Amino acid sequence: MNGQTPTAPSGPVPLWIAGKEVTTSTTFPVTSPNTGSQLWTSSSASVTEALQAVTAAETALKTWRRTKPAAIRAILLKAADIFNHRAEELAGYMQAETGALQQFTQFNLTTTAENFRDVAGRAAAILGAIPTTGTPGQAAFIFKEPYGVVFSIAPWNAPYILGTCAFLYALAAGNTVILKGSELSPRTFWAIGSVMKEAGLPDGVLSVLYHRPADAAAVTNAIIEHAFVKKITFTGSTTTGSIIAAKAGKELKPVLMELGGKASAIVCEDADLQHAAMQVALGSFLHAGQICMATERVLVHRKAVGEFAEALKGAAEKVYAPTGDAPVLVAQATVEKNHKLLHDAAEKGAKVLYGDPKAQEQSPYRIRPVIISDVTKDMDVFYTESFGPIAALIAFDSDEEAIDIANDTEYGLSGAVFTQSLGRGLKIAKEIDTGAVHINSMTVHDEATLPHGGVKKSGWGRFNAQWGVEEFLKLKTVTYMES
Numbered sequence: 498m499n500g501q502t503p504t505a506p507s508g509p510v511p512l513w514i515a516g517k518e519v520t521t522s523t524t525f526p527v528t529s530p531n532t533g534s535q536l537w538t539s540s541s542a543s544v545t546e547a548l549q550a551v552t553a554a555e556t557a558l559k560t561w562r563r564t565k566p567a568a569i570r571a572i573l574l575k576a577a578d579i580f581n582h583r584a585e586e587l588a589g590y591m592q593a594e595t596g597a598l599q600q601f602t603q604f605n606l607t608t609t610a611e612n613f614r615d616v617a618g619r620a621a622a623i624l625g626a627i628p629t630t631g632t633p634g635q636a637a638f639i640f641k642e643p644y645g646v647v648f649s650i651a652p653w654n655a656p657y658i659l660g661t662c663a664f665l666y667a668l669a670a671g672n673t674v675i676l677k678g679s680e681l682s683p684r685t686f687w688a689i690g691s692v693m694k695e696a697g698l699p700d701g702v703l704s705v706l707y708h709r710p711a712d713a714a715a716v717t718n719a720i721i722e723h724a725f726v727k728k729i730t731f732t733g734s735t736t737t738g739s740i741i742a743a744k745a746g747k748e749l750k751p752v753l754m755e756l757g758g759k760a761s762a763i764v765c766e767d768a769d770l771q772h773a774a775m776q777v778a779l780g781s782f783l784h785a786g787q788i789c790m791a792t793e794r795v796l797v798h799r800k801a802v803g804e805f806a807e808a809l810k811g812a813a814e815k816v817y818a819p820t821g822d823a824p825v826l827v828a829q830a831t832v833e834k835n836h837k838l839l840h841d842a843a844e845k846g847a848k849v850l851y852g853d854p855k856a857q858e859q860s861p862y863r864i865r866p867v868i869i870s871d872v873t874k875d876m877d878v879f880y881t882e883s884f885g886p887i888a889a890l891i892a893f894d895s896d897e898e899a900i901d902i903a904n905d906t907e908y909g910l911s912g913a914v915f916t917q918s919l920g921r922g923l924k925i926a927k928e929i930d931t932g933a934v935h936i937n938s939m940t941v942h943d944e945a946t947l948p949h950g951g952v953k954k955s956g957w958g959r960f961n962a963q964w965g966v967e968e969f970l971k972l973k974t975v976t977y978m979e980s
Contacts, residue, residue, distance in 0.1 A: 509521075510683045512542055512546060512687075512704070512706050513706075514553060515549070515704065521540040525708075529596075530825045531596050531825055537684065540707075541708045547720050554675055554702070554725065557700065562642075572696050573616060573696075577609075579695050580657070580692060587688050588603065590688050594653070594684060596827055598784070609658050612658070612661065613661070616966065620671075620966075626639040635976055637976045638974075641971070642970065642973055644667075645672060645673075646727055647673070647675070647730065649675070649731075650733065651663040653685075654787045654789075659732050660685070662732075662965070666961075668702065670967075670970050673701065673703070676706070728752070728753070729750055731752065731756075732754075742754060754957055755910075755949070755960065758911060759882050759907075760791060760913070761795075761902065762776070762913040762915065763900075763903060764796065764798065765798055766800040766801045768801070768937075770801060772915070775815070775816075777809060778812035780940045781886065785886045789955075791941060792888065792940045793888070793889065796893050796902055806870065809868060819852075823863035825860075827862070828862075834885070846873065849868070852865050867886065869889055872890060900925060909951050910931060910950075911931060911932065911942065915936075931952060932950050932952055933947075944961075
């Protein structure tokens with residue numbers, strides 16, 4: 498626990514294993530989606546480094562699981578302060594590697610610090626129970642204990658929020674963690690490890706790895722299979738989550754999954770249409786739609802479609818400056834996917850209300866926001882998660898029809914309802930099968946005191962607050978018979 502600020506690496510981005518920076522001979526390039534050019538190289542973890550991290554985590558667990566809540570609180574509060582103090586530096590890594598704009602980057606850092614401060618005191622609030630038993634002279638105790646070593650996989654799109662959530666609640670509950678960050682943003686994940694090192698987290702309690710895409714299966718399987726690893730968390734695509742969950746299931750290990758989404762925003766005819774339009778535009782186009790909670794389907798009451806469409810176009814002009822560069826997507830494949838979705842929709846009768854689906858950008862990483870209407874079920878965009886800046890308008894005639902459309906998806910992470918009637922909004926919200934519904938605000942919503950997670954193919958389990966801590970605690974029953 499040296500409390501010294503690690504300096505940013507000048508060579509290949511190192512891993513963090515047992516509290517030390519580890520540089521490997523095998524590296525991979527990291528490309529800027531802003532420019533398409535190489536930023537730097539990164540160390541690539543092999544099975545060898547992965548197993549070293551597991552061993553370090555098991556060793557550190559022996560003392561960390563007995564660490565007093567006051568000590569945990571001090572470390573987490575110091576980490577929150579460091580995130581604030583190093584905000585400019587940390588923002589630079591995220592913007593360079595993911596193409597995020599300043600507003601979204603600042604939201605990441607602010608939310609991360611808030612999460613740390615919220616969780617800091619929750620280790621002291623972990624309570625067991627002393628239930629009565631049916632046997633005379635016998636007492637029972639219910640203890641809550643950490644699982645042990647947790648393997649957490651986090652994505653690139655909100656790396657500070659999702660990267661720290663992957664270990665924050667587990668650490669507060671007394672577990673140790675191996676964090677595997679995205680190969681698209683290794684220096685950002687290095688920075689997370691450096692913050693925790695500076696905050697005084699004991700060596701081995703958190704290791705941070707990343708690797709070449711070619712090594713994903715070998716490294717991931719080796720960690721999941723290891724006897725020391727007791728639980729797995731994954732935040733990312735539903736397709737990859739299914740693979741991770743299947744492997745964990747084969748090893749009979751519990752998982753927490755936060756996966757993709759296809760969020761619907763329902764705009765009732767009595768809604769404040771100007772307000773709804775701005776919230777929908779933000780929900781659809783923030784971070785170029787590269788958020789699992791992004792608004793993808795906009796369900797509008799037929800009586801309000803015309804007026805709302807005009808309001809949404811105006812809101813899009815304010816959220817996104819069309820005279821500037823097109824927003825950046827971190828992967829060229831996602832840009833291509835969005836173009837295919839728009840082409841398919843156009844061929845099947847969708848109308849373009851805003852933007853140009855055929856616009857050719859100078860960079861293969863860029864695509865401009867598009868709003869389309871007259872979207873039907875036979876179009877791929879109706880069901881497929883775009884993970885890009887596409888807002889698809891669908892008209893409905895009744896609340897029941899809107900609920901049916903919103904539920905007609907394999908996903909269930911977030912949703913929104915816009916109405917001036919709280920009773921109507923609550924009635925609709927209760928019928929939508931999703932992890933969260935936000936009345937009169939956008940689908941993108943995550944804060945420290947509210948549970949976050951999905952249903953159906955958006956995953957299961959919850960991060961944040963006491964719900965997040967409880968995810969990483971197991972129950973033990975102990976009985977005592979008086980002699």
